[in-house]
Amino acid sequence: MEQHYVIGVDIGTQGTKTALFSVDGQKVAESFEKSELICPAPGEVCQEPEEIYGSVVRTIRQSIERAGVPKEKILALGMDSQMAGIMAVDKDFKAVGPYDSWLDTRCAPYIMKMKQQAEDEIIRKTGGPVTCTHGPKILHRKYEFPQEYARIAKFVLPGTYVAGRLCGLKAEDAYIDYTHLHFTGFADNQNKSWDSGLLMEFGIEKEKMPDIVSPWKVVGALTKAAAEESGLSEGTKVVAGCGDSAASALGAGIVEKNMIYDVAGTASIFACSTDNYTPDQNEKTILFSRSVIDGLYTPLAYISGGGLCLKWFLEQHGESYAYWNREAEKIEAGSRGLYFVPHFSGRTCPGVPDMRGAFSGLSFYHQAGHMYRSILESIAYEYHLYFSILKEQNPHIAPQAIYGAGGGTKSGIFNQIKADVLGIPYRPLEDADTAVYASAMLAAFGIGRIPDLKAAMKVQYKEEIYMPQKGNSGLYKGYAKQYARLLKLLGEFY
Structure with missing residues (x-):
């Protein structure tokens, strides 16, 4: 039977790792590029969106070149990324400001604000305590950078931003998968929806929040320009993916x-x-x-x-x-x-x-x-x-x-x-880097090339x-x- 392949990308804090797998789970090639964290002042940690996107297309191209696999045989791409930080896009999916890393603590005053106003309700609904995550970071943008906030069409995660660039998405196509909901500050975790009461409590417009989707949903296909940058074929499918720790757990x-x-x-x-x-x-x-x-x-x-x-x-x-x-x-x-x-x-x-x-x-x-x-x-x-x-x-x-x-x-x-x-x-585990494998198998599952995601998690231990x-x-x-x-x-x- 003719062999086909899928790609997994892990957009981590220390760097971006990409690996090419056969649809039956065999790793063929991989590539890594170190992140460029920007730390201009104590408590401030961010990344440039263009650097994040560039690291993805470069590592994809390197992996394909190392594998020597025809691009036509690569069917789909899945990504996981850092979970607790947040970034934003305008109506044309252009980045508004840098990626606010989960290591950035400038939102601390808004952690206290959220705790004082609705801590118990936030924990009950989202499943997560109020920490240095999406909710306080969104409030930080709203009050400290009001002009920037006004330009924001959707708040997104790094993986979503990269997918948007690859597939030519618009703001109305923005999404977040359900593995991130405990970090949002504004979601109803059990029902996989945005909580209108929490959004109203903190004055956040519901239209700025992305759609909540399953990690294996096909969200788009590569544009001609993105295909040329990455070395993939135009039309290669992209699935929503998940958070990096969720991918690590799945792959483990x-x-x-x-x-x-x-x-x-x-x-x-x-x-x-x-x-x-x-x-x-x-x-x-x-x-x-x-x-x-x-x-x-x-x-x-x-x-x-x-x-x-x-x-x-x-x-x-x-x-x-x-x-x-x-x-x-x-x-x-x-x-x-x-x-x-x-x-x-x-x-x-x-x-x-x-x-x-x-x-x-x-x-x-x-x-x-x-x-x-x-x-x-x-x-x-x-x-x-x-x-x-x-x-x-x-x-x-x-x-x-x-x-x-x-x-x-x-x-x-x-x-x-x-x-x-x-x-x-x-x-x-024998292979400590489980996230890229899980993301690749999510891609294979999303396009129907594997029937059972749980069964595909073949784990080997030392x-x-x-x-x-x-x-x-x-x-x-x-x-x-x-x-x-x-x-x-x-x-x-x-």
Whole structure:
């Protein structure tokens, strides 16, 4: 039978990754381009829309060239992208201003505004607590940049913007898929619709919000100009796609309830899967997100820059991740009472936007290796806190393992620390980059080339399983409790 192909694109914080797959799921070629984050002032992080679009068409072309596959054999394209940031387009789908990154904290005053006016209702309807996400960012544009806001026809995500450019869409074609609804601040998550009451409460026009669609919906086809830029054929289908963490979870095989999942990437994301919608109205920490699989939810919490904290450490101290992982292995559990707080750009879950990072408990005994290990442990302590809340809301959860994806799973010591702190075996995936695969299979499913999306998620795990070490697990219970106390004290300080 003649072979055909699909493309998956992951528009991440650190860069854009594109991969070409056969419709039966075999990777043929891939390409990566680093992002250009613009940080002109403290708390300000953005990207130029043209740079985002350019990174997509360039990596698509590079992947096709490396594969040597005839463009006529490539049937469709799916994209996932960063979820919590927002951008906007005018009536002709031209970008209005830059992409406001999820790492940008300038919307902090509007987080407080939304909390004061309707926090409980927002959590109940959207499933997400008020954090540095779409709602406050939209209000920031409305009040701080009124002339720009007046030009905005639709608020969109990076993947939507790129799809619009590729397919020649207009503002009335703008969309958002349902995996983002917990981040919006204005949606009715259960009913997959915009909530008129919340929009009215904050003075946001419903016509500025895009249509809510399924991730596999075909949203357009490549124009002649976009085909020439990307190396694809004119008319190649494009599906809506989903958020990057949703794609990662799908590609990792999180397609049934009662599973635990870790994304050890730029953001450190901890999630479970359930078919019960139970938004976190007590602790206001867990974001109750939708899975790509309709009817399944993947409640999660995350550290905005967990992986970025490790990158920051390397930039200060030199050497490689491998070197510091070896140093961390020499250090005893708990890092001799040294704690690290990874919230360099504010605490997201729950929202404390003014919180900043810290080392606590430093003594003359501590060396750089202790500091590095304490960063790894802090992320595991955050997961311990999230898991405790998830178990309170969903006491039936009894996971057999934590399934790990992302670049951080290459670190054996990091995997072991998570297993020890949580008391659950840790299983890293063979291919840590699951998002591009999921996006490609969404494209294949959207055009009818595969009949069952869940069945297409063929996941392979590494042979090594990290089992909890009884002695360390006992020690870590106390350290995790102290870490939670430290966070509470710091939150009061800020």
